[in-house]
Amino acid sequence: MLPILLLCFLLPSSHAADFCVADLMGSLTPSGYQCKVESAVTTDDFVFTGLGVVGNTSNIIKAAVTPAFAAQFPGVNGLGISAARLDLAAGGVIPLHTHPAASELLVVTKGIIVAGFISSANTVYYMTLHKGETMVFPQGLLHFQVNGGGTPAVAIVSFSSPSPGLQITSFALFANNLPSALVEKVTFLDDAEVKKLKKVLGGTG
Amino acid sequence: MLPILLLCFLLPSSHAADFCVADLMGSLTPSGYQCKVESAVTTDDFVFTGLGVVGNTSNIIKAAVTPAFAAQFPGVNGLGISAARLDLAAGGVIPLHTHPAASELLVVTKGIIVAGFISSANTVYYMTLHKGETMVFPQGLLHFQVNGGGTPAVAIVSFSSPSPGLQITSFALFANNLPSALVEKVTFLDDAEVKKLKKVLGGTG
Amino acid sequence: MLPILLLCFLLPSSHAADFCVADLMGSLTPSGYQCKVESAVTTDDFVFTGLGVVGNTSNIIKAAVTPAFAAQFPGVNGLGISAARLDLAAGGVIPLHTHPAASELLVVTKGIIVAGFISSANTVYYMTLHKGETMVFPQGLLHFQVNGGGTPAVAIVSFSSPSPGLQITSFALFANNLPSALVEKVTFLDDAEVKKLKKVLGGTG
Amino acid sequence: MLPILLLCFLLPSSHAADFCVADLMGSLTPSGYQCKVESAVTTDDFVFTGLGVVGNTSNIIKAAVTPAFAAQFPGVNGLGISAARLDLAAGGVIPLHTHPAASELLVVTKGIIVAGFISSANTVYYMTLHKGETMVFPQGLLHFQVNGGGTPAVAIVSFSSPSPGLQITSFALFANNLPSALVEKVTFLDDAEVKKLKKVLGGTG
Amino acid sequence: MLPILLLCFLLPSSHAADFCVADLMGSLTPSGYQCKVESAVTTDDFVFTGLGVVGNTSNIIKAAVTPAFAAQFPGVNGLGISAARLDLAAGGVIPLHTHPAASELLVVTKGIIVAGFISSANTVYYMTLHKGETMVFPQGLLHFQVNGGGTPAVAIVSFSSPSPGLQITSFALFANNLPSALVEKVTFLDDAEVKKLKKVLGGTG
Amino acid sequence: MLPILLLCFLLPSSHAADFCVADLMGSLTPSGYQCKVESAVTTDDFVFTGLGVVGNTSNIIKAAVTPAFAAQFPGVNGLGISAARLDLAAGGVIPLHTHPAASELLVVTKGIIVAGFISSANTVYYMTLHKGETMVFPQGLLHFQVNGGGTPAVAIVSFSSPSPGLQITSFALFANNLPSALVEKVTFLDDAEVKKLKKVLGGTG
Missing domain, CATH: 2.60.120.10 (Jelly Rolls)
Structure with missing residues (x-):
């Protein structure tokens, strides 16, 4: 009996769609990262310990x-x-x-x-x-x-x-070089407030 | 020759998926409005004149x-x-x-x-x-x-x-009853600014 | 100034797609439950307390x-x-x-x-x-x-x-009336085991 | 031991998404027909005999x-x-x-x-x-x-x-009341051909 | 205060999904073109001037x-x-x-x-x-x-x-080497018409 | 008349989305295999003869x-x-x-x-x-x-x-090194049965 061969016969290359572990060094596409080769995948790829810290x-x-x-x-x-x-x-x-x-x-x-x-x-x-x-x-x-x-x-x-x-509204407004005059126009905030928050959050302009 | 019958024979009820004109009086689902019955659909359903005004x-x-x-x-x-x-x-x-x-x-x-x-x-x-x-x-x-x-x-x-x-940021912040203290906390804006804009945009609290 | 009217003008019926709280008494579709009318939606619809119990x-x-x-x-x-x-x-x-x-x-x-x-x-x-x-x-x-x-x-x-x-394999096999002979054929389990587990899990046949 | 109760406990209403057999008398949505109530679903709903005829x-x-x-x-x-x-x-x-x-x-x-x-x-x-x-x-x-x-x-x-x-090109062109002149313009076919095929396939105009 | 570091801390590599500007020299996938590296993306990638010409x-x-x-x-x-x-x-x-x-x-x-x-x-x-x-x-x-x-x-x-x-029906029929006899069979058009249009639109066969 | 040029003018690079024949040597993504270059695609890519054997x-x-x-x-x-x-x-x-x-x-x-x-x-x-x-x-x-x-x-x-x-339940359970004790716990099967089937199907542990 050759069960391993049997499995190969029944399942030739058919398991490609189970998962697609990200190859972070590979290319990115609209559907996500390129998949790591399945033979290189280990349990560690499916486990993340950072949420306990x-x-x-x-x-x-x-x-x-x-x-x-x-x-x-x-x-x-x-x-x-x-x-x-x-x-x-x-x-x-x-x-x-x-x-x-x-x-x-x-x-x-x-x-x-x-x-x-x-x-x-x-x-x-x-x-x-x-x-x-x-x-x-x-x-x-x-x-x-x-x-x-x-x-x-x-x-x-x-x-x-x-x-x-993750887009934090106040960082989007005040932590970049979007000109203050434009920020004020599209938010109704006054000039002093915009400039104060740009200073606090690292923005310029 | 009976071409009409021929068509019916070839296409029994198969055209349901072409479109789904909204029945605005019907139920709403995660995929959109319930469809209007196809026999009630007219060209007007696919035409909109408002963008010319x-x-x-x-x-x-x-x-x-x-x-x-x-x-x-x-x-x-x-x-x-x-x-x-x-x-x-x-x-x-x-x-x-x-x-x-x-x-x-x-x-x-x-x-x-x-x-x-x-x-x-x-x-x-x-x-x-x-x-x-x-x-x-x-x-x-x-x-x-x-x-x-x-x-x-x-x-x-x-x-x-x-x-x-369509979510307009300043209306989301200042045109409702979200308490000013909470708005200030989550945006870093100061109290005076928040209260001024709530007044302008119709918010309370 | 009439900011409320302004909002209505800017946002005529455009918020329908934000969410679709299930009307559990309504119809079910391939995309999920029919939506509850938005005016009847409250914060409670978005909060669930059972996971703390x-x-x-x-x-x-x-x-x-x-x-x-x-x-x-x-x-x-x-x-x-x-x-x-x-x-x-x-x-x-x-x-x-x-x-x-x-x-x-x-x-x-x-x-x-x-x-x-x-x-x-x-x-x-x-x-x-x-x-x-x-x-x-x-x-x-x-x-x-x-x-x-x-x-x-x-x-x-x-x-x-x-x-x-949620499909629990052993319940799918042993907690219903799927004939034992069929269960055995499609799983390679032996008759005694299948009948024992059918008894434990409530199955018949 | 009460395995049936156990199952109910483990699976309260969680099986709604397995399938959605069409209720052809119900409403149609962009994602398909409304679902038949699960208790009314039988094996016959999943079997079709017409392809053998x-x-x-x-x-x-x-x-x-x-x-x-x-x-x-x-x-x-x-x-x-x-x-x-x-x-x-x-x-x-x-x-x-x-x-x-x-x-x-x-x-x-x-x-x-x-x-x-x-x-x-x-x-x-x-x-x-x-x-x-x-x-x-x-x-x-x-x-x-x-x-x-x-x-x-x-x-x-x-x-x-x-x-x-299922859209059959020649029926779409010649089996309805789309004016012959328009058909000719958008296909480059000549008038005699269009009129001949309209006659054959049941079109007018 | 080090707001830039703060941002990095809050947003480590989390913005990958905002957009995926096509790298037209890269690979094509069922979901679209491979993404250009984000650091190489500029405003010009999101602007197209050709529709004004x-x-x-x-x-x-x-x-x-x-x-x-x-x-x-x-x-x-x-x-x-x-x-x-x-x-x-x-x-x-x-x-x-x-x-x-x-x-x-x-x-x-x-x-x-x-x-x-x-x-x-x-x-x-x-x-x-x-x-x-x-x-x-x-x-x-x-x-x-x-x-x-x-x-x-x-x-x-x-x-x-x-x-x-974009599939133009008459070009699909008459601007390639699909044999005239086959075109005639699947459209009901007559031989002369097919051959005339093949000549006009560049088809052979 | 230059119909070929006409086609190029009307259809510049617009046909990329028709299909995406798998380049099996290329990268795999969540949406499937990278596409073969369109100029290398032939009818054979769309035809499979194995189902007749x-x-x-x-x-x-x-x-x-x-x-x-x-x-x-x-x-x-x-x-x-x-x-x-x-x-x-x-x-x-x-x-x-x-x-x-x-x-x-x-x-x-x-x-x-x-x-x-x-x-x-x-x-x-x-x-x-x-x-x-x-x-x-x-x-x-x-x-x-x-x-x-x-x-x-x-x-x-x-x-x-x-x-x-394609996941065959008994192979998933008995054709690998998942420890018998764990198999028994998660299936309710008894030890002898699990070990017997591991032997038949090639599993260890």
Whole structure:
């Protein structure tokens, strides 16, 4: 009996579509990274340990985002899912932001988080969430997470894309060289405010 | 010879997937509106005349958006495309905004428009566009259009979704009851600025 | 100044595509449940509290799955994501299973879990995971989770679909009326084993 | 022991996404027909017997198409696949046509068939196929099948959509009331030819 | 304060999915062209000037199509949208054609255009369109555009795909080496007509 | 007149999206194989002859699967469809299996086949199928095919993906090095049975 041969006979090269672990040195396409050769794939490609590590919140927002997107976690490439860890020290804030290409699902694993999103109709949906509570933020809409207690809070978030992107509104406005006059025109903010925030967040112009 | 019968024989009920004109009174699903019965569909369902009408720019932004989304133009339902007309009077501005579920392609048909978008890496891509010039804004990213000349400008824009949505950042922040303290926390804006803009744009709290 | 009217002018019915909260009493379609009318949507639709509740593991597998799929958590309908909580008492097992329509991403939030999956090439990828460690299981492939320590373990899992399905292999084989002779033919299991497991899991025939 | 209860506990309403058998009396959406209630689904919904029946080729094209699309075979609704049977008597022809929303894969099960398609670059790809030979026709491209022998031929074709549609070019041109002058303009055909074929295929104008 | 470092910390490699500008020298995949390295991307990649240029209509159809597809406009790669300009001199015709992989939305920007499409049920939907009027042509269906006035007409069209393809029916039939006998069989056209049009359009055989 | 030039003018590089024949030596991506250069594509790329060849059923399952997936049939790459031939000698069995990424449609072309699938709700749908009868197996669900007569049976199956994968449950469990103790835990099978089948199917551990 030659069962190995049998398997080969039954399954000639048919398993190519099971997964596509990202070859981060290879080319990028609209559907994600090029696949690593299957013979080089190991269990480690499907495991990510970074979400167990406390993020460094010694910064201006007293918060940290630890992504497990395809660029950090090659195993999720092509699978329509990814994750991240949010750390919010007391007073911590994940500023208003969007994920251009994904919906987000948040589960609080420690502390209290006030989270919310705003719809195209400008309606606000927000709530104070405790440990174990879950909130979903529909694709592309502005949302935020704020520490709602006096102690550190943590959340695990997952995304409906392996590369959801992350655009923080105030960084998009004030952390680059978009001319202040243009920022003011498209936001209604006044000149002093724009210039102050450009200074704080590193923008010029 | 009975060609009509022949056709029926060859094509029994096989044309259901050609299109799905929105029945706006019917149910809405994740894939779009319920389809109108095919026998009730007419050419008018596939034609929209609103983009030929000058928008009313007598308003705070000296600009107007005339959408031809599935809700206004039932023929595009399910077809992965829609359109809109932008009118920008001298000094007119389409404020910073995103389309949560679509990429946008703009063609200037009159005047001069300064248009741009900001990437997740906070890089700004913007340019002064003249008649006939085209710019594409990738899905979900912040972008804007500003009249770049002293005369009225017009653009025809199209979207990669029949219902792209439209979230104007400053309206999302200042035109609802999201508490000012929360707005300030998630944007770094100061209290006076937030309260001033809430007053201008109709927000409370 | 009439900002409310301004908003209506700028955004006539354009926000339909932001989200599609499931109307669980409405019709089901290939893309998910019919949407609840937007005016009836509240923040509660986007929040799920069940993942914070310890599952009841007093059962044959010493484990519990608490789903937050569209049927339990209407807010995820149409958004390409959902979640679940796994509770594994000491000795607990989530038996070999697949999700026919989704990839899964697991984060251990308590205890130790041995998790793994098997590819179409019959290669096994498995590992012992500790708190904070993450593993991804590609769509449609057989996988399992087993408590790897002597104390209760918990994981939060998310899926790349709002309705991922859950097919537990041994229940599919032994918990229904599929004739034993047929089960034996398609699995190579012997008659005694099949009949024993049918008894344990509630099957007949 | 209460295994049935166990199953209910483990699987509360989680199986909604397995399939969506078409409720042909229900509403149609861009993603397909509304689903039949799962409790009313039987094995018969997933079985179609029509492809075993010889098509009636006593017609102008000496050929017949027997579709197993969602409208005839409700089980394929939402599953991204469907099928049809082609019967070609000696001299039989499936005229030049497209499927607007699907690729097609043909397997000859009897006789000889000359099949081909034309690319956007106007390159022709065609071949004489014998029993067991397979050809694929990419989505939306013009293709045809002609009996290539002196005896009846049969093919089983499948499609990458449950509702692929079927647009036969000559019927689209000559079997309706599209004015002859317009037909001539957009095809370069001469007036006599257009009018002759309108007569043959049942068109007016 | 080191805001730049802060940004790097918050956004490590997470912006890969914003866009995928085509590297036209790179490999092509089912999802589109390989992406240009992000550091080499400039605003010019997202801007296309060709739609502002009058097409050369000194040809057999007195018309011109100026495409802004991914191959000409790399910025649209992967974004689900593209565009083109149609120029129709007096008497000009865009012959009957399909886009195998996209729906099309047309906006008349000058003159009068008679446009229409034919459904799988052989129903014709056509109308005379004036400046500013819009018509949508569902994916894969035969459609046409004809100058409806005595002066030049222009339309901007957009597509639900970055590479919609373009198959002109008469060119597919008469501008290649598909044997005349086969053309006649699959279209019902007579031999003289086929041979005449092969001569006009450059076909052989 | 220069019709060839005319075509070039009308169709500059616009046909890239018609098809994407797999370059099996090129890179693999989440959307499939890299495309072969269009000038190297021939009709042979779209034709597969293997489904006409009787499979070798002299093996443990008295059955054979002959795949025509993208890896064997490069023309289907990117087209959302593929096929296979099933040969079942008298007593032959295609063991319980899933296709992780595709629905399957089976047409019996010879003999009698008992086929069925099991839903997430553990309901069994199975039937005895005769020549010409068709059954559909929804994506990712366990299914099987067994010769239901005393003579050889053949089926042509097609899939809603060019690379559907194929995971045979008993091979996944018993044909690799997954430790017996783990197999037993996740399946409820007893130790003797697991070890016996590991021996038969080539597994270790």
